[in-house]
Amino acid sequence: MIGNMISKIRKEKGITKTQLAKQTDINIGHLTHIEKGERNPSHKALKEICNALEVPYQQLLYTYDKELTEEQLEYGYLNHISYNQIPAISKIDEYISCPPDFSNASFAYKIPDDAMEPMFKEGSYAFVEINAPIENRAVGLFKLNGDYFIRRLLYKKDRFILRADHREERDMTVTPKDDFQIIGRVYI
Numbered sequence: 001m002i003g004n005m006i007s008k009i010r011k012e013k014g015i016t017k018t019q020l021a022k023q024t025d026i027n028i029g030h031l032t033h034i035e036k037g038e039r040n041p042s043h044k045a046l047k048e049i050c051n052a053l054e055v056p057y058q059q060l061l062y063t064y065d066k067e068l069t070e071e072q073l074e075y076g077y078l079n080h081i082s083y084n085q086i087p088a089i090s091k092i093d094e095y096i097s098c099p100p101d102f103s104n105a106s107f108a109y110k111i112p113d114d115a116m117e118p119m120f121k122e123g124s125y126a127f128v129e130i131n132a133p134i135e136n137r138a139v140g141l142f143k144l145n146g147d148y149f150i151r152r153l154l155y156k157k158d159r160f161i162l163r164a165d166h167r168e169e170r171d172m173t174v175t176p177k178d179d180f181q182i183i184g185r186v187y188i
Contacts, residue, residue, distance in 0.1 A: 001066040001078075001133060002046075007035040008078055009053050023052040040064060055084050062106065062131035062184075072133055075155050080182045081131050087183075096125060102187040106130040109141055109150065109186075115164035116150050119188060126150055132185035141183040144172060150186055 010020055017035070021028040026045055033039040041049060046064075050057040060083060068077060087107070098105050105127035111120045116139070120126055126141070134140040136155045141148065142162055151162035151172070160174040174180045 001063045003037040024048040102127040127187040128184045130184040139186040143181040
């Protein structure tokens with residue numbers, strides 16, 4: 001996934017592989033292998049790439065050793081991953097222990113409603129791994145038009161649907177006009 005992200009960002013910024021190779025002093029052949037997903041960059045090389053692309057290192061680091069499925073590539077999953085933004089936190093309620101099973105979690109998110117009950121009770125914490133691929137029907141944290149939701153991600157034909165486990169909550173269909181970001185996978 002990291003190679004896909006580097007390629008996507010490089011192309012969006014109008015930078016050729018040759019230019020990136022010169023800016024980072026990384027062999028163009030090695031960059032090609034990285035972008036194809038055949039090799040992962042070293043942490044030093046990733047920092048150099050991020051500096052050249054002017055994106056935060058940590059956001060791309062979250063995609064390290066992650067694989068996208070064909071279905072995720074088909075649905076344009078990468079278009080909804082934030083690589084140039086970091087979470088802004090206005091308040092830290094507390095620090096909580098991270099269970100060993102969730103060691104990849106980036107942060108804990110306090111559940112604001114009962115939409116995912118009985119799995120997540122309102123006021124409990126969900127453990128989120130930033131920029132981790134979310135399989136069809138898996139639970140994630142999403143930003144949709146300025147609001148944040150923990151929901152199941154469904155791939156339906158040519159769109160995403162966010163579904164609550166609580167039956168009384170309506171599905172949210174993501175349209176191309178929506179401001180939609182996949183924040184990360186939620187551990188259950």
